[in-house]
Amino acid sequence: MHILLAVSGGIAAYKSAELVRLLRKKGAAVRVVMTRSAMQFVSPLTFQALSGNPVHTELLDADAENAMGHISLARWADRIIIAPATADTIAKLSHGLADDLLTTIYLAATCPVYVAPAMNQAMWHKPVTQENINRLIAHGVTTIGPGQGDQACGETGYGRMSEPAEICERLLGRPSEQCLRNRKVLISAGPTREPLDPVRYITNRSSGKMGYALARAALKAGARVTLVSGPVALAPPVNVDVINVETAAQMHEAVISRAEAHDIYIGAAAVADYTPAEVQPEKIKKQDEQVTILLQKTRDILAEVAQLPNRPFTVGFAAETHELETYALGKLTGKNLDLIAANWVGRDQGGFDSEQNALRVFWPTGRQTLAMTDKSHLAEQLISLIAKRCDEKNTA
């Protein structure tokens, strides 16, 4: 396996030296590219000694046969890993800039590309960085991390580069087999908005990240994917049929009308349980000390899908603040689901709007825990579990 490691200019660059060592130990051939900033953190000599190859730093490569080192390096690589990936490099890649060797190789690459972001937690959470990383993910790049914990700057939070051992494992692990080849998968994601008047609505904290990660993972596993999405601030995944909706009623219509034409339905949306009984035609005025809003129960999309005559393999999500297992199992049997993925919300880690999550998965004859990891990795694990259970059900 040929691994091209691209190092950009962050404190975590020193960890990438260990990554080279681990990759070579596992038998991979490694070549290293460094940005100018990266060379201020670690000397190219370190990477040259560890990789056993000269380090590439300049776009213009007079030694290359045709002075186009970027093309030959992109062709040489079976996988490219950018670690650490700085906020700056992520921004450049997501906008197609190509003003140095690293960014030009990315544009010339046809192999799978991975990024391991590493930066201060405030830089990571900045909306523009989130937009940039989501755009890269939508373009097919796989993220590894970042993790959570103490940072070099003394702060704590998300932004730590994943440990070299984890990156090594993700890079050299077998590419996920196409376990959903020729399957049609319908996924609902994000929150709903239930209008009170022309300017106000009731919603929830769902970011849609888990549902979008599942859509990408299903696509990668060979499925044809339809994504019914509530309002989110995420770039639509490439090659996925996206249907945008706003209210629980619209999501109900969009899902029920398509469910029977799909093999699998994954209800990852946080659909409002209640909606205002009446939508005021004009903006509600601030007058009385207290107002009462009468709420009406919405239709249960998941339960209705599970009752369709030609129901797809039906997967639900349970986001709970307490008694996770009891509620999840109650939902599994009460709604006659094939599988349910449960997670804690309203805690310090994971859940809504978080970059990471852990899941406890239950089905009628078993259960499995998927440990805390980034949502894209978690989504791949869940998709492969769903594919396995679905195959077992079809052959039972």
Ligand SMILES: Cc1cc2nc3c(=O)[nH]c(=O)nc-3n(C[C@H](O)[C@H](O)[C@H](O)COP(=O)(O)O)c2cc1C
């Ligand atoms: C001491 C120091 C540490 C830095 N650490 C990081 C970091 O961890 N992540 C990051 O995104 N930027 C970091 N920066 C800023 C980048 O080095 C800067 O944005 C640079 O332009 C990145 O260039 P590159 O992406 O081409 O490598 C750091 C800067 C300094 C001076």
